[in-house]
Amino acid sequence: MRTQSTMDSCVLALVLAFLVAPAHASEPWLNETEVYGTTANSGGGNGVFVGLTLIQSAAAKGAVCLDGSLPGYHLHRGFGSGANSWLVNLEGGGWCNDVKSCVFRKGGRRGSSNHMERQLQFTGILSNRPEENPDFYNWNRVKVRYCDGGSFTGEGADASAGLYFRGQRIWQATMDDLMAQGMRYANQALLSGCSAGGVSTILHCDEFHGLFPSNTRVKCLADAGMFLDTVDIAGRREMRSFFNDIVRLQGSGRSLPRSCTSRMDKTSCFFPQNVVPNIQTPTFILNTAYDVWQLQQSVAPKTADPQGQWRGCRMNHASCNSNQLQFLQGFRNQMLNAVSGFSASRQNGVFINSCFAHCQSERQDTWYASNSPRLGNKRIAEAVGDWFFERGNTKYTDCAYPCDGTCHHLVFRGDH
Structure with missing residues (x-):
């Protein structure tokens, strides 16, 4: 049972490690964590702590982190009815778009396994407790660490800066290792990720499906990965410029889905909205309609707001x-327009709630708790489970803000 002290500490401050800002390399906070509070009581979860496994075979394949260290993952074995089911979760954590920002990044856990936590607590969709994760708690659950800065797509290097852009090789080496660990025998598998990991999930979804025999049930869940090619408050497209820098620096183009690059430029194919229309694998898109990461970094970034008129709104939706x-x-x-065609397919699912948040599947309070966000009286975990196991409705779209009283809005404690 969750203790009051645990709940209090979660309410007071939670570190949102995946909110890494894609700003100009000169910004000192590029790869720092961000501290926030929520407008709802937060539950941190009681999931198991799982140790880090470094992939020893990766070095010979050139599948290394930005600094040349070995990539890794955390695996907690399934049991009972879930012994042959696999959930592979791709870690998020922003991107680096130029040499300077990538050099900075390789000094931390998002660019080097030398700085990674040796244990991670599995909560939300990764929890091993049925009361916290009713459909996937006894599966083989994997957290794949993110240390390439390019959503597992890079193929290149910068020798003078000591940088390795090997995201695609890391992806392949990790999948090879997991298949050897027993994933090849899976009767069902789910690829998931949030933020940059949500982008990774969409970009690699069909590739993941291709690992398995045709009779294996394989699906993908992208949480907070719908980064839009949108115009900011100053009329610029900061996100397009940023993604273009990533694709060019890391040589990502050859790893992006051919179903997209055969008809669009490579930078456009880093945007999930241009990839999802052609995904063959059943996919579920979980996103907030007012994604706070995009609000702060691509809709109303500080560079587009020199007078600071959006400062309060960036920090707290109530100040807009x-x-x-x-x-x-x-x-x-x-x-909503970006997912309209995708949503029309019977095999796909959507849950887009009108909340000011970012990533809801790995946080216990938003995934499955007594006061979790709901649409159609379904918590996110229930909606995703119904979709995966084909138990009923899989399409949930919220009315516009401020009609939803179940949201766990993020309120920031400093400008970003």
Whole structure:
């Protein structure tokens, strides 16, 4: 049972490690964690702590982190009815788009296994407790660490800076290792990830499906991965410029889905909205309509707001004025339009709630708790489970803010 002290500590401050800002390399906070509070009581979960496994065979394949260290993952074995089921979760954590930002990144856990935590607690969709994760708690659950800065797509290097862009090789080496660990015998498998890991999930979804025999049930869950090719408050496309830098620096183009690059430029194919229409594998898109990461870094970045008029709104949705909310409603409409065709397919699922948040599948309080966000009276874990096991409705789209009273909004304690 969750203790009051645990709950209090979670309410006071939670470290949102995956909110790594894709700003200019000169920004000192590029790869720092961000501290936030929520407007709902947060539950940290009681999941098991799982040790880090470094992939020893990766070095010979050139599958290394930005600094040349070995990649790794955390695996907690399944049991009972889940012994032959596999959940592979791709870690998020932003990107690096130039040599300077990648050099900075390789000095931390997002660019080097030398700095990774040796144990991670599995919560939310990774929890081993049925009361916290009813459908996947007894599966083989894997957290794949993210240390390439390019959503597992890079293929290149910068010798003078001591940088290795080997994301695609890391992906392949990790999958090879997991298959050898027993994943080849899976009767069902789910690839998931949030934020940059959500992008990775979409970009690698069909590739993941291709690892398994045709009679294996394989699906993908992308959480907070719908980064839109949108115009910011100054009329610029900061996110497109940033993604273009990543693709060019890391040589990502050859790893992006051919179903997209055969009809669009490579940078466009780093945007999930241009990839999801052609995904063959059943996929579930979980996203907030007002993604706070995108609000802070691509919709109203500080570079587009020199007078600081959006400062309060960036930090707390309750501080947004009517004109700002109108702009954000336009962003919501773009989000809904981006998934409209995808949503029409019977095999796909969506859960887009009108919350100011980012990543909801790995946080216990938003995944499955007594006060978790709901649409159609379904918590996120229930909606995802119904979709995966084909138990019922798989399409949930919220009304516009502020109609949803179940949201766990993120409120930041400093400007970003």
